[in-house]
Amino acid sequence: MKxxxxxxxxxxxxxxxxxxxxxxxxxxxGRSNVGKSSLLNLLTNRRKxxxxxxxxxxxxxxxxxxxxxxxxxxxxxxxxxxxxxxxESEKWGRMMESYLEKRSNLVKVVQLVDCRHEPSAQxxxxxxxxxxxxxxxxxxxxxxxxxxxxxxxxxLSLIRKSLQLEKDDILLPVSxxxxxGMEELLDVIEELVSK
Ligand SMILES: Nc1nc2c(ncn2[C@@H]2O[C@H](COP(=O)(O)OP(=O)(O)OP(=O)(O)O)[C@@H](O)[C@H]2O)c(=O)[nH]1
Ligand SMILES: [Mg+2]
Numbered sequence: 045m046k047x048x049x050x051x052x053x054x055x056x057x058x059x060x061x062x063x064x065x066x067x068x069x070x071x072x073x074g075r076s077n078v079g080k081s082s083l084l085n086l087l088t089n090r091r092k093x094x095x096x097x098x099x100x101x102x103x104x105x106x107x108x109x110x111x112x113x114x115x116x117x118x119x120x121x122x123x124x125x126x127x128x129x130x131x132e133s134e135k136w137g138r139m140m141e142s143y144l145e146k147r148s149n150l151v152k153v154v155q156l157v158d159c160r161h162e163p164s165a166q167x168x169x170x171x172x173x174x175x176x177x178x179x180x181x182x183x184x185x186x187x188x189x190x191x192x193x194x195x196x197x198x199x200l201s202l203i204r205k206s207l208q209l210e211k212d213d214i215l216l217p218v219s220x221x222x223x224x225g226m227e228e229l230l231d232v233i234e235e236l237v238s239k
Contacts, residue, residue, distance in 0.1 A: 045112075045234035050088035053108040053116070059142055063108055065149040068237045069116045073170060074156030076122030079186035082220040083156065084109065084119055087230060094119050106143055115237040118143075118150075124166045144177060151236050152179055154229075155207075159185035159199050159217055163206045171207045182214045182232055183207060189219040 056062050072080040081094035094107060107119040120143070121136055128136070144153070153174050157163050163171070174180040185203060188196055196217055204215055214232055218225030 045230045047088050047111055047230070049110075049112055050090055050093055051110045052093060053110050055105040055107050057105050057139060059146070062106075062143075062147075063116070065147065067110075067115050067149060068151045069108075069118050069147065069149050070151055070233055070236060071118035071120050071143075071153045072156060073120045073153050073174070074122060074186075075158075075164065075166060076125035078122065078156045078158050079220055080119055080122065080156055083184065083186065083218060083229075084117055086218075086220045086223060086226055087117070087233075106139065115233075117233075120153075123170065124164065144173075144179065150179065151239070152182055154182045154184055154233075155180070156184045156186050157203055157207075159188050159196055159203070160191055162199075162202050168207060180213070181210075182236075183209065183216070184225075184229060185215060185217045187219065187221075188217040188224065189221040 053063055054061060072083065074080050081096045084094045085091055085096065088109070088111065093109065104121050106121065109117045109119070111117055120140065123136065144150070155171050155174060157167050171180060183203065185200060191199070200215055200217065209215060216225050216228050216232070218229060
């Protein structure tokens, strides 16, 4: 699949701001700074569609993007950002729950993890949660340009083990810097939204 059009729709903090449930949605989840917004920009070939920054915690809302007029990619706010208050992190939890647990047109959540490290406790918790709601099965390992091929292979099996991925679960290394892994991911997304 090629993405030929992409459009920012809305930034939402509550359900009433979400777009209607007519189009299938694929959401990106992962810790703050893992590269969710960068990946979206790369997939859509638009450098500034989603805001990217050096400082974590950039995406604080649920951002909906219309892709090819046919489905949506949803950029979820990241977790694990140290500098958030307790009140803010509770707000994050409620926001995520209301989206992930009730959204009838949500097809799958792509979980992003940093390929350089073993998944954190929060990564594992998030993935378990997605598994519980039947939204798991596709994991992307970001920033593949930062380590050697050898290390990457080693870490991919570590990630598989740590998140307890099943044989059929997909784990794709990507690099937003080198623009690798995008076609594979687009194929997976195409398959998911055409079901
Ligand atoms: N080298 C390298 N850097 C990357 C890659 N992907 C993202 N980055 C960098 O990582 C930082 C965070 O990227 P974002 O895309 O903003 O991360 P995010 O997951 O959207 O973060 P939040 O919005 O805080 O949840 C930025 O400085 C990006 O340039 C990658 O594949 N390779
Ligand atoms: Mg972001």
